[in-house]
Amino acid sequence: MKVAVIGGGAAGFFSALSAKKHHPDAEVVLFEKSKKFLAKVKISGGGRCNVTHHCFDNKKLAEHYPRGKNQLKKAFSQFAVQDTLDWFGARGVETYTLPDNCIFPKSDSSQTIIDTFMNEALQLGVVLKPSCGVRQLEPLEDGTFKLTLDEGEKIFNKVIVTTGGSPKMSGLTWLQDLGLEIETPVPSLFTFNMPNNPIRELMGCVVEETIVKVEGTKLVGDGPLLVTHWGMSGPAVLKLSAWGARILADKDYKFAILVNWLNNPSEEQVRAQIKKAIQEAGNKRLNKFNPFPITNRIWNFLCEKIGFSEETKWVDLSKKSINRLFTVLTQDRYEVSGKTTFKEEFVTCGGVALTEVNFKTMASKRFPNLYFAGEVLDIDGITGGFNFQAAWTTGFIAGKLN
Known part of the structure; x- marks a missing residue:
């Protein structure tokens, strides 16, 4: 099985790691159009990376999302805050909680999170493709997808889209061209x-x-x-x-x-x-x-x-x-x-309409082998680690490729 993950940010990396963990024999390729992976993770939280929020009640956790709370409430039953802490803890990342309940790595450096992801990708055998943008995504009759890349065309059995929030509608037209409903993006936070x-x-x-x-x-x-x-x-x-x-x-x-x-x-x-x-x-x-x-x-x-x-x-x-x-x-x-x-971060409200996605699997309702995770969806949280938690949750579920 060949799996393409489009977008090398937080949700993309977590999706790729999840896909390789759940399907060790699959070829998982992570495409990123820029030179660097996890650029937004690097600058998040003032360079410290607010990985999640100290809230272990999934219903209360979901209340921190202006868009997507009902869908995330169900998704958190598969992967929530404790799962995030366990995942990082198992890989040697210690965390601490501030009085405002924001959770950071003890190193106070986002590089710790980036290094953890990179090491995990190396160990699992995820193929990393920086400076390789996806120009077009075309569904084929047999359920596979043809990706038109900067380096040519390739066929994949499964595709996970994790391109993040787009400040302009033009950044989402390639998905709109598939017939997907897109909520117009506007800034949040x-x-x-x-x-x-x-x-x-x-x-x-x-x-x-x-x-x-x-x-x-x-x-x-x-x-x-x-x-x-x-x-x-x-x-x-x-x-x-x-x-x-x-x-x-x-x-x-x-x-x-x-x-x-x-x-x-x-x-x-x-x-x-x-x-x-x-x-x-x-x-x-x-x-x-x-x-x-x-x-x-x-x-x-x-x-x-x-x-x-x-x-x-x-x-x-x-x-x-x-x-x-x-x-x-x-x-x-x-x-x-x-x-x-806010700081050097941007979060958008808007993206792929939530009605397009089955949140038990993060799969498209129109295309069974197409999945979504992270801020490319019309999901966004308030400040405090909530957007990262949504990325980990949706990325983990998408990576199951159910």
């Missing part, structure tokens, strides 16, 4: 640009717990918020960008957000906090007494934003001033105009 907004002067400031909403929608993200030199980032913003990928694309990335700096949706509780601060601070000036879990730089910025001077004292706050303070703490409004890729 991006940060928000706020041109000329003075908050950008606070770059580097982090508030650990916030709630961020997109005005006029039901989109909500929570968690840490980071002020950057172009606007805002951090998990709260990245979650919003993932869950709202299509909605924000439709808005051409021009919208407003409301930031709750206190991560507290209760008006009664926030007003009680303000009242308590007035009692405790007395004659102290606002800029000298910050009772909230936000940095002093952000606190002073917010006070200035709503017109309080450096001389304003807590005890002198009027009812109107208290209302302004409540609003800026819980519904601080910012105009967003544009987006920026």
